[in-house]
């Protein structure tokens with residue numbers, strides 16, 4: 001598979017990106033997948049700071065807004081006016097050399113919140129940094145009826161040149177949008193996935209095809225989609241991988257059931273479970289701060305730190321997520337994944353290396369040594385509706 005991109009940055013922030021690991025969690029992490037609000041991490045409360053604690057406050061990365069520069073009109077006159085897939089494919093000089101491979105990324109649930117807010121912008125960031133293969137195509141898939149042009153308009157509203165503001169950002173956005181297409185279908189219809197397969201093949205133009213399905217959908221339809229994707233739209237001559245967003249079940253038992261169900265159709269190494277919090281800059285930098293900072297490293301111990309607080313706060317309301325919170329709940333939604341991951345990174349011992357397995361092993365050791373919480377250790381509150389500030 002000719003998937004490596006020599007242009008990929010290889011600094012510690014942007015680790016070398018072998019693109020055959022396009023969907024690897026560490027790769028997505030290294031591409032700073034998530035970028036908006038950051039949690040506050042405090043070693044001590046502000047009040048305790050006077051007594052010598054350290055307090056790290058919100059350090060959100062500001063995305064360079066693309067709005068003033070997004071050439072929506074230009075885009076509309078250009079790519080959005082092209083009607084057929086093949087017309088667009090030709091317009092972007094899609095190479096028909098069969099020796100090279102392609103990657104088709106299908107965002108399942110493309111009409112939803114996560115896709116708009118996070119996935120398309122993250123894919124654009126990868127493109128912007130030349131970290132996508134030469135031949136890639138992105139497909140949005142959902143039940144909502146939409147044209148390619150409508151998808152592009154939707155996506156263009158949330159793209160930002162957040163990594164670094166550069167002169168050619170608008171051109172890059174336009175090029176990126178040219179590679180985005182939309183296919184409407186049901187999540188449990190083999191027939192609809194066969195139609196998707198046909199369209200993907202048109203774009204792959206006989207090259208070796210690798211296919212990635214990003215499940216940006218509620219968990220109750222994960223298995224239906226994986227079944228249809230694997231039986232009717234998997235690659236015939238390359239790899240097929242699936243990225244699954246949390247939540248992975250409600251508890252240990254349902255998580256194991258979900259894994260068993262997915263494994264009816266996929267091998268473990270085709271499944272990539274994402275915790276997007278690990279892509280936050282502050283979270284990514286935690287390990288650097290801990291292990292490479294000569295001031296912090298020797299002091300990162302219970303001898304010197306009295307109290308650690310992990311605070312998750314949002315400055316907006318439920319915003320359409322009410323049903324989800326009611327059914328799933330905020331504790332299951334963020335505590336057992338995002339916040340526990342941060343706790344583990346924060347408190348684990350130094351890993352042998354920064355390889356994913358070594359870090360995971362240290363996290364597991366730490367989690368095994370934590371005294372299980374009892375109900376009496378927990379104070380639970382209930383939000384009430386409010387008209388101001390969420």
Ligand SMILES: NC(=O)C1=CN([C@@H]2O[C@H](COP(=O)(O)OP(=O)(O)OC[C@H]3O[C@@H](n4cnc5c(N)ncnc54)[C@H](OP(=O)(O)O)[C@@H]3O)[C@@H](O)[C@H]2O)C=CC1
Pocket residue numbers: 109110111112113114115117142143144187215216217218219221245246247276
């Ligand atoms: N939003 C976020 O910030 C984050 C979300 N997640 C997780 O990612 C997944 C997707 O999240 P999000 O985009 O917010 O979710 P949405 O509720 O926006 O759902 C995504 C899409 O799935 C389809 N859909 C929604 N509900 C149903 C249903 N009951 N049956 C079938 N299809 C449905 C809709 O598309 P259509 O009707 O067009 O088919 C919708 O646009 C969830 O598992 C969520 O927990 C994880 C991290 C962050």
Ligand SMILES: O=C1O[C@H](COP(=O)(O)O)[C@@H](O)[C@H](O)[C@H]1O
Pocket residue numbers: 034035036037038276314321333334
């Ligand atoms: O997983 C989730 O995380 C987001 C918060 O992440 P952020 O990157 O947007 O800060 C939260 O809003 C959402 O409800 C939850 O599902």
